[in-house]
Amino acid sequence: MPEKKNSSNIGSVTKALNLVDLVMAGPNEGLTLSEIAREMKSSKSATHATLRTLVDHNYLRMSEPGPRYLPGMALIRLGDLASARDPIASLSRSIMNELSKKTGLTVRIARNYDGYPVFIERIDGPGVVRFFTPLGIRELPHVSSAGKAILAELSDERIREIVEESGLEARTPKSITTLPKLMADIRKIRVRGYAVDDEEDAQGVVCIGAAFYDHFGQCAGGISATGLKSELPIEEIAKLGIKILKHAEAITKKLGGKVKVRG
Amino acid sequence: MPEKKNSSNIGSVTKALNLVDLVMAGPNEGLTLSEIAREMKSSKSATHATLRTLVDHNYLRMSEPGPRYLPGMALIRLGDLASARDPIASLSRSIMNELSKKTGLTVRIARNYDGYPVFIERIDGPGVVRFFTPLGIRELPHVSSAGKAILAELSDERIREIVEESGLEARTPKSITTLPKLMADIRKIRVRGYAVDDEEDAQGVVCIGAAFYDHFGQCAGGISATGLKSELPIEEIAKLGIKILKHAEAITKKLGGKVKVRG
DNA sequence: GGTTCCGTTCGGTATTGCCGAACAGCGTTC
DNA sequence: GAACGCTGTTCGGCAATACCGAACGGAACC
Numbered sequence: 001m002p003e004k005k006n007s008s009n010i011g012s013v014t015k016a017l018n019l020v021d022l023v024m025a026g027p028n029e030g031l032t033l034s035e036i037a038r039e040m041k042s043s044k045s046a047t048h049a050t051l052r053t054l055v056d057h058n059y060l061r062m063s064e065p066g067p068r069y070l071p072g073m074a075l076i077r078l079g080d081l082a083s084a085r086d087p088i089a090s091l092s093r094s095i096m097n098e099l100s101k102k103t104g105l106t107v108r109i110a111r112n113y114d115g116y117p118v119f120i121e122r123i124d125g126p127g128v129v130r131f132f133t134p135l136g137i138r139e140l141p142h143v144s145s146a147g148k149a150i151l152a153e154l155s156d157e158r159i160r161e162i163v164e165e166s167g168l169e170a171r172t173p174k175s176i177t178t179l180p181k182l183m184a185d186i187r188k189i190r191v192r193g194y195a196v197d198d199e200e201d202a203q204g205v206v207c208i209g210a211a212f213y214d215h216f217g218q219c220a221g222g223i224s225a226t227g228l229k230s231e232l233p234i235e236e237i238a239k240l241g242i243k244i245l246k247h248a249e250a251i252t253k254k255l256g257g258k259v260k261v262r263g
Numbered sequence: 264m265p266e267k268k269n270s271s272n273i274g275s276v277t278k279a280l281n282l283v284d285l286v287m288a289g290p291n292e293g294l295t296l297s298e299i300a301r302e303m304k305s306s307k308s309a310t311h312a313t314l315r316t317l318v319d320h321n322y323l324r325m326s327e328p329g330p331r332y333l334p335g336m337a338l339i340r341l342g343d344l345a346s347a348r349d350p351i352a353s354l355s356r357s358i359m360n361e362l363s364k365k366t367g368l369t370v371r372i373a374r375n376y377d378g379y380p381v382f383i384e385r386i387d388g389p390g391v392v393r394f395f396t397p398l399g400i401r402e403l404p405h406v407s408s409a410g411k412a413i414l415a416e417l418s419d420e421r422i423r424e425i426v427e428e429s430g431l432e433a434r435t436p437k438s439i440t441t442l443p444k445l446m447a448d449i450r451k452i453r454v455r456g457y458a459v460d461d462e463e464d465a466q467g468v469v470c471i472g473a474a475f476y477d478h479f480g481q482c483a484g485g486i487s488a489t490g491l492k493s494e495l496p497i498e499e500i501a502k503l504g505i506k507i508l509k510h511a512e513a514i515t516k517k518l519g520g521k522v523k524v525r526g
Numbered sequence: 527g528g529t530t531c532c533g534t535t536c537g538g539t540a541t542t543g544c545c546g547a548a549c550a551g552c553g554t555t556c
Numbered sequence: 557g558a559a560c561g562c563t564g565t566t567c568g569g570c571a572a573t574a575c576c577g578a579a580c581g582g583a584a585c586c
Contacts, residue, residue, distance in 0.1 A: 009312070009315060009316040010275050010279070010312050010313055010316045010542085010543065011541090011542070011543085011574085012275045012276055012542085012543085012573095012574065012575090013275055013276055013313060013316045013317070014316055014319075014320070016273070016279070017316075017317075017320045017322065020341070024341060024344050024345070024348070028348060028350070032532075032533085033533060033534090034531085034532065034533085042575085042576090043575070043576050043577070044532095044533080044534085044576095044577095045534085045535080045536090045575075045576070045577080046574070046575050046576070048533075048534070048535095049272070049574075049575090050273055050276060050574095052272060053272040053276045053277055053280075054276070054280075056277075058399075059280065067533065071341075071344070071345040071348055071349075072345075073345075073374075073376075073381050073383065073399040073400075073401075074399060075338075075341040075342055075344075075345040075399070076342050076345050076346055076349075076383055076398050076399035077342075077397065077398055077399025077400055078283070078287060078334075078338040078341070078342060078399070079338055079339050079340075079341060079342010079343060079398075080342060080385075080397060080398040080399060081287050081334070081338075082287070082334040082335075082336075082338040082339050083339055083342070084397075085287070085291060085333075086334075086339075087291070093387075097389075113336075118336050120336065120339055122343075124356075126360075134340065134343060134344065135339050135340055135342075135343040136321075136336040136337060136338070136339035136340025136341070136342075136343060137340055138336075273573090273574065274543090274572090274573075274574085275542090275543065275573090275574085295563075295564085296563080296564060296565090297564085305544085306544070306545050306546070307545095307546095307564080308544075308545065308565085308567090309543070309544050309545070311564075311565070311566095312543075312544090313543095330563080330564065
């Protein structure tokens with residue numbers, strides 16, 4: 001996913017990084033050299049050289065019997081390091097754990113990336129249900145509680161910009177798909193301090209989120225708790241909202257920020 | 264850390280990947296272009312092009328005010344994906360959680376990489392103490408319980424090879440530094456099924472580990488629990504060993520392997 | 527044994543990534 | 557205020573180098 005198609009990038013590096021993404025998106029058994037070369041529309045020899053370089057750096061590894069390429073251990077190493085070096089992720093971890101234990105829900109935090117949420121850490125709930133929630137991806141802001149909590153911290157002007165940029169895609173019949181409806185929800189969020197995603201991203205899935213702030217008073221991101229609709233009756237949501245707001249404030253304090261006063 | 268200095272690698276890609284490592288090893292505030300160019304012994308313009316490519320792919324990002332380079336969100340994305348795609352890591356997670364909850368210890372699993380342990384997942388204990396335990400790195404096998412548990416599954420011949428390759432570095436006064444002592448410990452591990460690292464890697468830190476097996480009957484890796492020596496009296500260790508062995512067997516079953524019968 | 531995939535290696539070509547110089551934006555210092 | 561040092565950025569020219577295609581060697585399958 002090359003976000004910006006900036007020219008004057010180094011071609012061989014771009015190719016190598018795209019190749020990593022290709023292997024990551026590939027099947028669990030891995031991909032063969034020929035498959036990769038075909039997909040990359042490049043010669044086998046050139047692809048081979050790139051692959052060897054990536055294998056030498058452990059970005060990829062070869063499967064045990066068949067010569068197939070798989071994700072390598074350097075990716076785990078870099079991900080772990082990046083997570084450990086991210087002040088928001090590392091400072092929030094204990095608070096996320098606490099929230100997950102108290103509520104039994106899956107807890108996530110997102111960074112505020114120019115108004116868009118990027119989830120950077122996740123603590124799965126104890127139940128058998130696992131939510132498909134990839135990390136490190138710039139997500140649409142209007143279909144997650146953390147995203148909406150971040151949106152609510154922006155100016156109305158900036159919200160309109162973002163909506164114009166990326167639209168209001170309907171993930172479910174309950175998704176917010178018009179700007180007036182979104183703004184109405186944003187106003188509610190600004191008053192009560194927490195956001196609710198009631199099956200707006202996935203059917204049967206509810207999540208509640210609140211924003212936290214850095215030492216500049218800027219919105220640094222949002223924390224959210226996710227669960228099944230059947231486990232979260234309406235009357236619980238308000239209570240949970242307050243609880244999540246409290247945990248968001250705890251993160252704000254850890255980041256050295258000022259807790260927002262709500263009227 | 265380029266493991267093998269294989270020639271005929273793609274230079275610009277190698278440079279780019281080394282550059283990622285450089286930023287990862289750098290300070291939390293990030294590195295400037297000039298600093299990176301100096302360190303890489305390359306011109307600013309060339310380094311700039313490489314950096315831009317990495318930023319476009321989100322491997323790196325720029326710090327908010329000052330133009331400094333920091334780890335990007337793609338690393339978290341790839342690490343999360345790699346972890347999710349690793350069958351050992353994803354199948355073991357629930358078992359690791361259970362073990363951590365029961366014991367209150369930090370639980371880790373390592374893959375068997377040609378006899379060397381590579382830790383791929385970690386669940387921190389509830390306490391305030393955090394152990395510095397990076398993931399995705401080929402570690403020395405003789406200073407961790409998971410490493411020794413994996414070693415015990417190899418032939419004596421292979422163990423000698425590994426010791427010759429990487430030596431027996433002393434991390435603490437209690438580290439095993441001679442082959443006969445290592446072999447004596449290995450024999451004990453083979454009998455009782457679990458390995459103990461009694462302050463052999465770090466002072467005041469104890470860990471206990473056991474191996475698990477894949478459907479070929481090969482040792483796929485090891486699981487270990489880590490805690491402070493003061494929390495783990497000698498008489499507890501045997502009990503804990505049995506407990507960890509049981510959890511290792513649970514992982515073996517999930518991997519479709521056969522549980523080893525011990526005499 | 528033939529056929530068809532696979533992965534790997536090897537030179538020739540021209541693409542392309544490198545360098546150094548020059549420019550522009552800040553902050554400090556004199 | 558102006559000069560300096562440090563940034564990051566851009567541009568053209570040269571040479572290195574990453575590409576390609578062909579050829580080889582091995583495995584699997586018919």
